[in-house]
Amino acid sequence: MHTEKVYDVSPPKLIGRTVHAVLTSYNIDVDPLVVERSVSEIPRSYGGDYGIPIMRFLRQVKDSQEKNKIVNEIIERLKSEPTVRNAVFVRGYINVDLDVSSLAKIVFEAVRHDGKEYGYVKTSRPQRIVVEHTSANPVHPLHIGHARNMSLGDTLAKLLRARGHKVQTRYYINDAGRQMAVLVYGIKMLGSYSPPKNVKIDHWLGLVYAITHTLVDVLTLKKEVERLREKGGEEYREKLSELDKLMAVLARLRERDPALFDKLAQAISSDPNPEESIAEIMRKYEFRTDEEIVKLTRRIVEDCLKGFKETMRRMGVDVEVWDWESDLIWSSMVAKILEEARKSPYFTIHKGAPALNLASLQEDPEIAEKLELPKSFKIPSLILARSDGTTLYTTRDIAYTIKKFREFKADKVINVIAAEQRLEQLQVRLALIALGYKHEGFNLIHYAYEMVSIPGMSMSGRRGEYITLDELIEAAIKRAREEVDKRQPDLPEDERQKIAEAVGIGAVRYSLVSVAAQKPLTFNLEEALNFERNSAPYIQYTYARAHNILAKYGKPIPWDQIDYSAAEENELRRTLVIQASMFPYIFAKAADELKPELLVAYINRLADVFNKWYPQDHVIREPDEGKRAFKLALTKTVETILENTMRILGIPVLERL
RNA sequence: GGGCCCGUAGCUCAGCCAGGAUAGAGCGCCGGCCUGCGGAGCCGGAGGUCCCGGGUUCAAAUCCCGGCGGGCCCGCCA
Secondary structure (H helix, E strand, O other): OOHHHHHHHOHHHHHHHHHHHHHHHOOOOOOHHHHHHHOEEOOHHHOOOEEEEHHHHOOOOOOHHHHHHHHHHHHHHHHOOOOEEEEEEEOOEEEEEEOHHHHHHHHHHHHHHHHHHOOOOOOOOOOEEEEEOOOOOOOOOOEHHHHHHHHHHHHHHHHHHHOOOEEEEEEEEOOOOHHHHHHHHHHHHOOOOOOOOOOOHHHHHHHHHHHHHHHHHHHHHHHHHHHHHOOOHHHHHHHHHHHHHHHHHHHHHHHHOHHHHHHHHHHHHOOOOHHHHHHHHHHHHHOOOOHHHHHHHHHHHHHHHHHHHHHHHHOOOOOOEEEEHHHHHHOOHHHHHHHHHHHOOOEEEEOOEEEEOOHHHHHOHHHHHHOOOOOOOOOOOEEOEOOOOOEOHHHHHHHHHHHHHHHHOOOEEEEEEEHHHHHHHHHHHHHHHHOOOHHHHHHEEEEEEOOEEEOOEOOEOOOOEOOEHHHHHHHHHHHHHHHHHHHOOOOOHHHHHHHHHHHHHHHHHHHHHOOOOOOOEEOOHHHHOOOOOOOHHHHHHHHHHHHHHHHHHOOOOOHHHOOHHHHHHOHHHHHHHHHHHHHHHHHHHHHHOOOHHHHHHHHHHHHHHHHHHOOOOOOOOOOOHHHHHHHHHHHHHHHHHHHHHHHHHOOOOOOOO
8 A cells, every 4th residue: 555655754754763763773762652743843934844852852861972963863864765855953853854746756656546545544453443322312312412422433433444443333222221211101101102204203202201201300309399398498499499490391392292292291190100100111121021011112212213313324324233222131141240240259239239349449550540540539339230120221331341342352342422421431341340351341442522512502301402413404404505505506406405415414524523522512503514614515615626626637647747846846735745645644643542633623724725725826727747747646636635534524525516 | 528521812623641942723803915727715914821829840731739610420310
């Protein structure tokens, strides 16, 4: 693969390798990665393109003659590299001026031969990796938070695959547990399961769930208030105001479907003990003692997933394996975990329930370090089962983790799960280690992401307060359509709509992976669809421009007629070549560090430079054949990188928009 | 009460783990230019106590300690 050659001569690799080799020959021991990462882009006015603060590595060298000798040797070695024009020592830095003509030759050859694979440097240590993502509970429709999850998960999977890993994607269907039982209870209260045809099924189920959940909460809270009335005081007033708020939620829910609401309200209020009815459904499903409940639950979940899959398909997201939580229980995998726990030295009884004492594991320094445990915080004991024998989410998650590792013979499992589940995810890893599943415990990665907020909107699935992802997609497409109608009024209607869909979807995905996962993200539709800057449409547009310049030329790129000296004639051409040479490096870094946002920042910058370049340095009208060949190759290179990045980010590639 | 994450220009964000030159982009704002390979154009400018206070270091946005502000978590929920 020619991409490897580009990777090797990319400035951080080249300079890092050279510096490290010389330092090592002088018995200066430094981490090659630290050296490589000290290489940074510098302003041209510093006399080069990339620089490295060399003095920080020469601290231990006391003799200044010796220092000079080392610096000079590094400079000489760098100068002997074909892609280096000059290297100088300035104010503690070694600055490298690149020979962009030689660099261009290497980059163009790679683009020419690797094409759609250009930039996808293969790892030297391929692994088997499971990426679990989306995994929304099948009780309400997907919303913007799930969209961040699926965009990150799908992008990571594509990124790791392109890097040469074997990747499997999985979705965990949480069909056991209380939430599901609440929805099933609601459906049962309606008498028969007959969802309306004119509403998307997951949206309707979400409404039933929200109404049922809130009604049950209100009844429970009312009893509580009743009980506290005599006593009065702070607690009573708090519960009372909580009840007020819930009543307001109920009123809003009723507006959405009065008939459905009234039917549920009447049925539930005539149930003497809804909490017990829900618990009973949960038991019947988990212990599989009531085939009717099993069938109904499965049918509801299947229906809800149909809705999810439709939304995911629109987002361009595909998951390979769908795992049912209930299958883990029924296949006795969860029972086995419980059994193993009982035999483990960490087993304990906590508040009368079987549990694992995880705090004692914290004392092991290896575990504390590898799992990055908080120091002055005692991990609470993990309760494994309810007193009625039903299992708990975390216990089932332990079994599921083992399943994921086993079935794919995975080296690593990446769970894309909200940051609010940090403690739970930590407990899973600790529990695995406690039960002797060390490989699993140490190689389970919680890829945590923070919440997505939409200005002026608070969200709660239990209360039915959310903007669904479907609505968001529609809004994005509608907004995109307005722009497309403005720009391309002559295109046929159906084509404009197709373009608008590709633009809308791309815009949502781009903005959801553009911010580092551990930061809270504010989603702004207008910004996501800003056609002018830092957005998927902007990248799609830039691609289309590059593509159409090449289409206008109409012939194959004359690779063999390129005059490489053209590279040095224009600053923007130089910058583009250097940026193009950085693509494999950025790609590898994004994959290895699980940071898709690096790719987003990179591609945005490349588009900026390209958009600045082509209007002022005409490609097709270039009279000199060799120079025109160079410009065509450069355009092809940019087009290729844009396309190869969009493919990873799941942004549809369009030839016109 | 404890733990985790975040805090950088008016706004949205890079940079922080792996300390180094004058802290970067984009939006917005101000002032100019422009008839284009698809105007979704170009050039210039202003704008910063890198949340605060200590410490380590030749050197701190970056590391350590102590605060402040925001979010999340600490359930026989998921």
